[in-house]
Amino acid sequence: MRIQKFGSRRRGIALAAGIASTALVLGACADTDEGSGGDGGDAEAFEIDCAAYEEFGDLEGTTVTVYTTIVEPEAETQQASYEPFEECTGVTVEYEGSREMEAQLPVRVQAGNPPDIAILPQPGLLSTLVNEYDAVLPAPEQVEANVDEFWSEDWKEYGTVDGTFYAAPLGSNVKSFVWYSPSMFADAGYEIPETWDDLITLTETIAEGNEGATRPWCAGVESGDATGWPATDWIEDMVLRSAGPEVYDQWVSHDIPFDDPQIVEAFDMAGEILKNPDHVNGGLGGVDSIATASWTDAGYPILEGNCWMHRAANFYATQWPEGTEVGPEGDVYAFYLPAETTDEKPTLVAGEFIGAFTDRPEVEAFQTYLSSSDWANAKAAATPAGGWVSANNGMDPENLATDFDKLSAEILADEATVARFDGSDLMPSAVGTDSFWSGMTEWFASDRSTEQVTSDIEKSWP
């Protein structure tokens, strides 16, 4: 999740965005952003078969409104990817991106003014909208057929609430990555770790060999009012590695309590790195600086040689400062966050989902387009700078822009991969977007014990 939410490349933009997002709340105005998105790539040149949309009748001159968390700069490529559909059908897609979307969407739904389509960054939000507001319409037949064809059963399940399929998945993120500098590793003679023990050994080797502000890891979880979420990814990855996917599922569905000893163990596994002042926080401060370091900039000390590794999702590729070369021979690249053995490959994934609030033919047609392989390929073509990937198996990996995106797609498609969806996105929002986030922040900022933090989060489970 949150791929595009924090997609700013430079501190200045991040700051301006912070101002803008808060100003949005204050001014209660919408960040309407209609535009052609013309220079986002060559999606327009991307050929799709228009016949698929003929059965919806003549849609010329109609309008579909889309409400999303995807704002600049990713909004541009997003809009460009809609162009083939607009060309085919004559439908105008009105695009509205806002960082406050998750809070504002229920407000708009209650006010009787929902968008036609919302791109939901979390399944938890989908189930809130279904259960508490009874607002999302079940997915039309063609959409369900597309999802059955192009997506795995798991992904369909994330868009399903109480047995009814509502929302088709859109993009996919791979979160189990560690960013590093290939040249620093080569100069120091370090190998890419294959197992968790290798990783810890490497961490200790780096910690012993370096002085001053340099540390093996850097991390930062500050992210405006979503502060804390990057740390939840750490914990989820650890649960997958230390306790396994079955326990992970029980944990997410609350079949075991949040403060189960197995989960506490996973926290401590993360703590081995994150709570050890010898291991963090390269160029950013002590352990407590993780709570205040902005996640968008937290990997930058790698470029200054102050830190060696930074665990962040595939979409962190778009966060590096302009001019940073992402590649196996470039300034930065990422390796798969190792598991305990090389036989298993648990992977944390996330994505967005398409929820519809109205059932006009043009809305159904657009939903159908977004759930098709046409869209996935058009979006890949519209994103020449990379940083986007999908688990849609109709997407041709050759259309992806960078080696790194191809690597992400490879992991998603790999049979050995045991993928699990971002747990905090699946948990009820009172936990997943609130107490889990703030609990993690406290974990770094104060001397509260792991047991205390996890039991506080457990208490907040509704």
Next chain:
Amino acid sequence: MDWLKYAGDDPVHKLLLMLIAIVLFVVLMAIILFVVDRPRNPPRWFVGFGFTGIALLLLLAGLVYPALSTIWTSFLRRNSGDFVGLDNYVRAFTEPQFLIVLGNTALWVLVAPLVATFLGLVYAYLVDRSRFEKIAKGLVFLPMAISMVGASIIWKFVYEFKPQGVEQTGVLNQFMVWLGGEPQQWLLSRPLNTFLIMVVFVWIQTGFAMTLLSASIKAIPTDITEAARLDGVSGFGMFWRITIPSIRPALIVVLTTIAMTTLKTFDIVRTMTAGQFDTSIVALEFYDQGFRQNDAGMAAALAVLLFVIVVPVVVYNVRQQRKVEEIR
């Protein structure tokens, strides 16, 4: 109906809607005037209601109904509609998370208005009739022109932290380093962080206090000050025995007005820490509960609490304001 509800981006449509509204208003007023004028000897309440009726109805729909509905919601569990009585209030006064919020709010209401008013008063008194009065006042008044969010971002830079050995970007930590200390995580160290956030508020509000108090200081009749001077009062005595008593009503109005602003402060805390590290206050927490946690019941309960706290301040403020007007 849709045509009347959403005009979209069509300017012609918007203008037409505006015209319709104006025509409706004129027609309605005409009807009222006509009806009120109709009876030969209308009772006074009838005329009175004729003119205030619509305003009262709007007030009912726009103020009284939402208030009652908020109070009702505060007795419900989350968004479910299940009646739970005072549960939400009990939670607000027992759960540590909310106790911190209430404690912080109390600190804010007590400390921030006092400090802002005190600084504004002293400053207004000191620069009064000095050579650089205009420039000096302008300097303190300037932050008033900056939005709360803008000011918070400026101060966030002031408090910014970089570890020792790395070049500091925050002014405060740079001073720490120059003085031989270690850079601090200012916004993390509780309870200091709450006061550091208050500094932003005081920075903005001091200008407001200074302007109003300066005007009242200037309004003190010169015969009083001259008489005092003839009696040998000077310096601190002048300030304490003459100025303060003369502007007492204005002082209280300023104090209570700032206290009310304090209670609805939301943007500063949200921008600086988003309520984390034990810095949240009621106005922010109720937004978080309502819109992020989806707990309408708890949000409503906090809103009602905020309302209960602010009512006495407002009443006192209005009474004092009347007194100030009487004096004039």
